[in-house]
Amino acid sequence: SGNIYKIGIVCYIELLLTFLSPSARGMQFFQFIFLKRSWAADKDHLGKTMRDLAKSMKPLWLLIFPEGTLISDCTRKTSQKFAEKAGLVDHKHLLLPRSTGLLFCMKELQESVDYIYDMTIGFDGVQSGEYPEDRYTLRRIFFEGRYPPTIHVHVRRYAIADIPNDENKFTEWLRQRWTEKDDLMTEFYSKGRFTSIYDSPKIMKIQMRNIIELAQIWYFMVPCVIVWYLINTYSFGWAIPSV
Numbered sequence: 001s002g003n004i005y006k007i008g009i010v011c012y013i014e015l016l017l018t019f020l021s022p023s024a025r026g027m028q029f030f031q032f033i034f035l036k037r038s039w040a041a042d043k044d045h046l047g048k049t050m051r052d053l054a055k056s057m058k059p060l061w062l063l064i065f066p067e068g069t070l071i072s073d074c075t076r077k078t079s080q081k082f083a084e085k086a087g088l089v090d091h092k093h094l095l096l097p098r099s100t101g102l103l104f105c106m107k108e109l110q111e112s113v114d115y116i117y118d119m120t121i122g123f124d125g126v127q128s129g130e131y132p133e134d135r136y137t138l139r140r141i142f143f144e145g146r147y148p149p150t151i152h153v154h155v156r157r158y159a160i161a162d163i164p165n166d167e168n169k170f171t172e173w174l175r176q177r178w179t180e181k182d183d184l185m186t187e188f189y190s191k192g193r194f195t196s197i198y199d200s201p202k203i204m205k206i207q208m209r210n211i212i213e214l215a216q217i218w219y220f221m222v223p224c225v226i227v228w229y230l231i232n233t234y235s236f237g238w239a240i241p242s243v
Contacts, residue, residue, distance in 0.1 A: 033046065033049055037068075039100060039101075043104070046101070046104065046105070047104070047108060050104075050105055050108035050109055051108060053109065053112075054108065054109055054111060054112040060109075060112070060113065062105060062109070062113075064101065064102055064105060066097035066098055066099065066101070066102050066174065066178075067094070067095040067096070067097055067098065068095075068098050068101075069095070070131075070133055071094065071095050071131055072131055072133075072134075075095055076095065079091070079095040079096045082096060083096060088175070089179075091178065091179070091182040092128075092182055092185075092186065093128065093182050093185035093186065093189070094178060094181060094182050094185065096175070096178065097174050097175065097177075097178050099167070099170055099171040099174045102174065103165075103167060103170050103171075106160060106163065107165065110160050113160060114159065114160060114161075115157050115158065115159055115160060116157070116158045116160060116163065117155055117156070117157050117158075118155070118156040118157075118158065118177060118181070119153055119154070119155050120153070120154040120181045120184045120185065120194070121151060121152065121153050121154075122151070122152040122153075122154075122185065122188040122189075122193075122194065123135075123136065123148040123151055123152075124148045124149050124150040124151070124152075124192070125148055125149070126148070127189065128186075128189035132148075136148055152188065152193055152194055154184055154194040
């Protein structure tokens with residue numbers, strides 16, 4: 001009965017995280033596509049989602065991070081090991097990209113989407129070898145008011161018609177783009193900006209449109225507080241009667 005009790009607790013917590021977690025609810029609100037990080041399990045679900053998006057008449061922006069995860073000391077080591085095993089040159093500032101998901105989405109949407117926009121982002125205050133999520137945590141941003149004063153975004157546009165559809169050729173194309181992005185980040189950390197676009201940058205001031213936006217952020221924190229209170233106040237479990 002002890003093992004069943006532990007499994008029950010794990011399942012219960014997973015349900016709480018799925019349905020009550022503020023981050024999960026927020027992601028659902030902003031139409032995130034939830035994946036299990038297994039291509040065999042995700043392919044059909046992702047394909048259906050892409051087809052539904054393609055049929056929609058609404059304007060579409062699909063944001064994809066081909067690295068598949070955040071950069072950190074741990075993921076950098078994993079990327080380095082893969083590069084050594086595959087005989088690739090590892091990047092200094094980036095993780096190696098994964099081509100499967102991006103190529104799949106591109107093929108599914110190629111009849112309704114004309115371009116891929118490649119964005120490389122640099123944050124003021126982050127030095128080479130540091131990671132933005134470590135310097136600008138949610139706690140520092142929302143509770144301490146410490147956020148990047150300027151966010152630099154380098155944008156390149158590629159016509160889908162000009163991008164190879166073959167898996168091997170696409171993988172090579174994507175790796176070339178990542179090599180260029182790594183060079184861009186080297187430039188950014190050295191000079192504090194992407195100099196290739198500095199002659200005519202577009203500067204945008206980002207601010208809240210109204211106080212309601214601040215309320216929307218905290219709205220997703222309410223379920224988290226409730227769950228935290230329940231877990232710390234009550235004990236949950238399942239009793240298996242003896243036969």
